[in-house]
Every structure is written in structure tokens, then in C-alpha cells.
Amino acid sequence: MLTHLGAPIEVDFELLPYCNLRCVHCYSNAGPDQPRIGLSLRKIEALCDELVDLQVFKIYLGGGEPFAHRDILDIIQLAAQRSLAVTISTNGALLTERRLDALRRVPPALIQVSVDGACARTHDGIRGIGSFDKAVRALQLLVRAGLCTAIGTVACQSNYREIPDMLRLTLDLGVRSFHLMGLQPAGRALSHFEDQQLTEEQWLVLHKFFSHRAAALSNRIEFHIEIDKFVLFKNRLFTPQNHLDKFAKMWCTCPCSRSLCTITANGDVLPCALMRDVVAGNVHRQSLREIWKRSAGFAAIRRRSLGIAACSDCHFGDCCQGGCAAVTHNLTGKFTGADPRCELAK
Amino acid sequence: MRTRQMKTFSSLKPALRPAVRYRRELEGVIIFDPASMGIYATNPTGFLILKKINGRTSCAEIVERLQRRFVSTSRRTLRRDLRRFLEDLASVGLVDFEA
Numbered sequence: 001m002l003t004h005l006g007a008p009i010e011v012d013f014e015l016l017p018y019c020n021l022r023c024v025h026c027y028s029n030a031g032p033d034q035p036r037i038g039l040s041l042r043k044i045e046a047l048c049d050e051l052v053d054l055q056v057f058k059i060y061l062g063g064g065e066p067f068a069h070r071d072i073l074d075i076i077q078l079a080a081q082r083s084l085a086v087t088i089s090t091n092g093a094l095l096t097e098r099r100l101d102a103l104r105r106v107p108p109a110l111i112q113v114s115v116d117g118a119c120a121r122t123h124d125g126i127r128g129i130g131s132f133d134k135a136v137r138a139l140q141l142l143v144r145a146g147l148c149t150a151i152g153t154v155a156c157q158s159n160y161r162e163i164p165d166m167l168r169l170t171l172d173l174g175v176r177s178f179h180l181m182g183l184q185p186a187g188r189a190l191s192h193f194e195d196q197q198l199t200e201e202q203w204l205v206l207h208k209f210f211s212h213r214a215a216a217l218s219n220r221i222e223f224h225i226e227i228d229k230f231v232l233f234k235n236r237l238f239t240p241q242n243h244l245d246k247f248a249k250m251w252c253t254c255p256c257s258r259s260l261c262t263i264t265a266n267g268d269v270l271p272c273a274l275m276r277d278v279v280a281g282n283v284h285r286q287s288l289r290e291i292w293k294r295s296a297g298f299a300a301i302r303r304r305s306l307g308i309a310a311c312s313d314c315h316f317g318d319c320c321q322g323g324c325a326a327v328t329h330n331l332t333g334k335f336t337g338a339d340p341r342c343e344l345a346k
Numbered sequence: 347m348r349t350r351q352m353k354t355f356s357s358l359k360p361a362l363r364p365a366v367r368y369r370r371e372l373e374g375v376i377i378f379d380p381a382s383m384g385i386y387a388t389n390p391t392g393f394l395i396l397k398k399i400n401g402r403t404s405c406a407e408i409v410e411r412l413q414r415r416f417v418s419t420s421r422r423t424l425r426r427d428l429r430r431f432l433e434d435l436a437s438v439g440l441v442d443f444e445a
Contacts, residue, residue, distance in 0.1 A: 002373050009376060009385055055369040057378035057385070083367075085380045109383060 003302035004258040007054035007292060012062060012262040012273055015039070015072070019065040021091050023116075023127045025154055025196070027186035027274055030064040038064075038265035041071040041078075043283070047263065048082050050288050058085040058109070062273070064265070067094035073102045085109040089152065091131060092138025100145045112150040112179060113139050117158070118165035126158055136173070143174045150177035150224075154184075155206070156196040163206065167213060170221060177222040180206070185330045186274040193331075203231040230323070230342045233316045253305075253321040257298040263288075271301050274326035275335075301325050301335060310338045310345035355425070356409075359444040360432055361401030366440050368396055379440055386438065388431070395431060401444050405432070 016038035019030035039047070051059065059079055066072055067090055079086045086108040103111070115135050117123030123132035142149040151170045155163060163180070170178045182203075185193040198206075207227045214223045232238035257271035257280070267284040269291045270276060280298050281291035292298065305311065305321035314320065322328070323339025331340045338345035368377040375393045377386040388396075394415065398408045405428060412424045435441040 005376070006371055007369075009378070055367075057367060057369075057376075057380075058383065083365075083380075085378075085383060087383075109380060 004298070007289070008056050008261050009259040010058045010060060010255070011051055011056055011288075012060040012260065013039075013044070014062055014064065014262060014264045014273065015066045015069040015075070016064045016265045018068050019063055019091070020068060020093055021065070021128045021131055023091075023114075023188070024192060025116075025126065025156065025183055025187075025189040027184050027189055028062075028064070028276070029187040034064065036068060038069060039263070039267060039283075041074055043267070044071075044075055045078050047283060047288065048079055048084060051084060052082045054289060054292075056084065058087065060087045060089065062089040065091055065094060067099065073099065073106075076103070076108055077106045080106045080108075087112065089114065090138070091127065091135060093131060093134040095138040095141060097141070100141050100147075103147060104145050107147055110148050110150055110177070111142055112152040112177075113142070115139075115151045115153055115166060115169070116156075118162040118169055122159050122162055126156075136169075139173050139175055148177075149175050150179050150222075151175050152179045152181075154182070155180055155198055156183045156192075157198070158196065160198060160202055164209065167221075171217070175221075177224060179224040179226075180210075181226040182228050184274050185327055186276065190330060198228070200228075200231050200234070203228045204235065207232070207237060228341070229320065230339070230344070233320065234343055238316065238319075253319060254324050256325050257301045261288075261292065261298075269295075271298060272326055274324070275301075275329055277329070278335075304335055307336060308338050308345075314344060316344070355429060356404060356406035358405050359401055359403060360399045360405065360435075360441045361444060362396070362399050362441055363439065368393075377440065379438070382439065384438060386440070392431065395428065399432075399435075399441060401442075405429075 014028060016036055017030055017034035018036040019034065020032060022031040061075065066088055076086055087110045088108050089112045092113040113135050115123060116126045117132065120132035124130065139149060153166055167178055183189055183193060183197050210223060210225045229238065256275065260272060262270040262273045263283060264270060267282045269280045269283060269288065271278055271280065278297045280295035304325055308322045311317045311322050323342055325335045327341065328337060328339050329335040365380045366377065368375050370393055374390055375388050375396060377388065394412065395408060398411060409421060409424050409428055412428065413421055416424065432441060
């Protein structure tokens with residue numbers, strides 16, 4: 001059985017552990033107390049050359065806060081020169097007019113600004129005082145500059161009721177995309193996960209809401225709404241894509257170590273940003289190609305779905321493959337076994 | 347009418363949209379569209395076709411090439427499969443057609 005691609009489709013960079021904010025749900029434990037150091041520009045350039053050699057298509061620049069990296073504009077430029085599609089995830093607070101001018105010259109494929117509430121009170125409660133106004137200001141500047149921009153929202157109990165208003169905010173600001181994802185149990189979010197994750201009923205409300213809105217607004221906005229897939233499975237709101245062959249199924253499931261990996265600020269290579277204890281290798285000592293092909297940690301995660309008895313007869317087995325390895329690992333201490341969020345596997 | 351449609355299809359020269367890229371994998375091909383950031387997959391035969399979707403090769407020539415590879419498959423089937431494949435690519439904005 002094919003368990004992974006010959007190389008990643010996407011590589012995520014955590015450029016530095018430092019962040020100017022200290023969000024309560026940060027999966028990487030970033031914050032102002034973390035060091036402002038990361039991979040050197042020279043190392044990132046060498047890595048981008050290797051990514052081109054591996055035929056990787058896109059990179060994701062996160063952190064910490066990527067705009068706190070002193071070489072961020074050079075990193076974007078050297079990636080663009082190599083035709084790597086760049087997505088940047090930012091809180092927006094450090095975007096200045098000068099940086100926008102530079103971004104206009106080498107536009108990233110997408111700049112996603114995190115907004116976790118429709119008003120300052122909610123957003124700042126999650127991300128810190130004053131952060132809402134800065135995020136909105138950044139979005140206004142980005143839209144005015146004609147850059148491809150998205151709002152990224154982590155749905156949780158604190159902002160659930162405001163999600164329709166956040167969509168309105170996206171429209172009012174003229175932002176092109178609205179991305180909604182669930183809270184992930186990693187980093188600081190792990191201790192809030194039980195209290196803050198959405199319930200099945202709430203996900204169903206959001207599913208209905210966005211099903212209607214996506215159709216009505218499809219000419220004005222792009223939606224990337226990640227409704228909890230286990231809720232969709234349980235309520236039969238998901239149709240397996242039977243036309244996909246096993247090859248397509250392999251990479252459209254959890255991409256962790258199959259079509260995606262993460263490189264941290266110290267060079268560690270992780271299966272994904274949520275699984276911080278499984279270090280597959282380090283780019284200061286090995287090539288990414290070698291890590292991708294030979295890591296025992298990656299191999300174990302890639303084989304994970306083969307050994308889950310509870311999933312063997314599941315209607316959604318092919319397109320789920322045991323769910324998220326990182327969430328399973330973070331909630332149960334091991335990644336062998338079905339995703340604990342799945343009620344069908346219980 | 348049918349003959350004219352077939353002739354039209356045969357003379358079309360499909361071209362991948364600018365910046366669309368693809369790479370070969372053991373069991374297929376991954377296609378990436380930077381404009382939409384979309385990722386698509388197809389089977390190894392798709393790779394043979396993608397190499398010829400260059401704006402210079404007509405559908406008739408692509409069918410000809412496929413016929414050399416799949417000698418026991420009828421030309422009609424190959425033409426139908428090619429048309430479906432190109433329609434799939436066009437539906438997600440990956441190809442243009444030059445007459």
C-alpha cells in the first residue's frame with residue numbers, strides 16, 4: 001500500500017519561536033518570552049533550493065510571528081524566485097507600510113491574518129489587548145495593496161457566537177478568503193481543549209450556516225471551512241469521493257508526514273506542527289530528502305492507519321485513515337489507535 | 347453534426363495554464379495550480395497526456411500517441427477518455443484550448 005509521496009507537496013516553516021502576542025490557543029507555545037532566533041537566511045535559501053530539487057510546490061511561513069523574523073522579506077523573495085508558492089500566517093501587528101511596499105513587489109500567494117473574534121473584546125481576550133485593532137488595520141492595508149488576503153479563525157467556545165459576524169467583517173473589509181478551523185489540542189491549547197472545543201451541535205449549526213452562505217457568496221469570497229470531519233461522518237454529511245483512486249485517497253487524508261512536514265526554528269523536522277514530540281531529523285545534520293525517506297518516526301506514522309482495527313470496516317476508512325495522528329498522540333500519548341474524537345471508532 | 351464535433355475536438359490544442367506545475371509520483375501525478383493553490387491527482391496515464399498539453403499538440407496527435415502506448419484499446423475509447431480528462435482539467439481551470 002502506498003503510504004506517502006516521494007516528497008512533500010508542502011513544507012511548513014516555523015521561522016522563529018518568538019511572537020509579539022501570547023495567544024491562549026497557540027499550538028507552538030510561541031510568545032514574547034521566546035527567543036527571536038531561527039534558521040539563518042543562508043540556511044533557508046539552501047533549504048529552498050532543496051525544495052525545488054524535490055519538486056515541493058508550496059511553503060507556509062509561520063512561527064511564532066513570521067514578520068518578527070528580520071529576514072522575512074528576503075525569505076519571501078528567495079522563495080518566489082524559486083517559484084515556491086508562499087502562504088504567510090500572521091497576526092498582522094508588525095505589518096508596516098514599508099513592508100507592504102516590499103510585499104507588493106514580490107506578492108506571496110496568500111497572507112492569512114488571524115482574527116478570532118468579530119470585536120476587540122473577544123479577539124483580544126484570546127490574543128491580547130490591542131491585537132484586534134492591529135489585525136483589522138493590517139487587513140485594510142493588505143486589501144488596499146491588492147494582496148491576496150485571508151482571515152483565519154480558530155473556532156472555539158469564546159468566539160462561536162460571533163462567527164457569522166466575522167464573516168460579515170471579512171466581507172466589509174473586502175478580504176478574499178475566510179478560513180475557519182477547529183481548535184487543535186497542542187501547545188497552550190491543550191489545557192483549554194476540553195472546555196473550548198465546539199460541540200457536535202455547534203459544528204452542525206456552522207455546517208448549515210456555511211452551506212447556505214458559501215453558495216450565496218461564492219462570487220465574493222472563498223471559503224475554507226474545516227468542519228470537524230468526525231461530526232460530518234457521524235451525521236452522514238460527508239460523501240466519500242469514490243472516484244478517487246487509492247493514490248488520490250492517500251494524499252487527501254491527514255497530510256502529516258505523507259505530503260507535508262514542518263521545519264522548526266532550530267531545524268528539527270516534524271511530521272506536522274501539532275506533533276512536537278516526534279522529531280524525524282534535523283536539517284542542520286541531514287538533508288530533507290534523507291529525513292523524508294529514512295526517518296523511522298515518519299515511517300511509523302505513515303503505517304499507523306494499517307493497524308487500527310476499529311477503522312477497518314468503517315465506511316469512511318479510506319478517506320479518514322484513523323484521523324489525525326497528532327491529535328491522537330496529543331490526547332492519548334500514542335499515535336497508534338483511532339483518533340479519540342471519533343465516535344464511530346468507539 | 348457528430349463528425350464535425352469530433353473534427354473540432356481533434357484539432358484543439360490544449361495548453362496548461364501558465365504556472366501550473368506537475369510532478370510524477372510512483373503511482374500517479376500531482377498537479378499544482380498556484381492561482382488557486384489547488385492540488386489535484388491523476389493516474390500515470392495522465393502524466394503521458396500532461397506532457398503533451400503544451401498548446402502545440404492537437405488532441406488528434408495526443409490520441410495517436412496514446413494509441414501507440416495502448417495498442418489494444420480502441421481509438422474511440424482513447425478519444426473519449428482524453429476528452430473526459432481534458433474536461434476534468436478545464437473544470438478546475440487548469441487548461442485552455444487553442445483552436
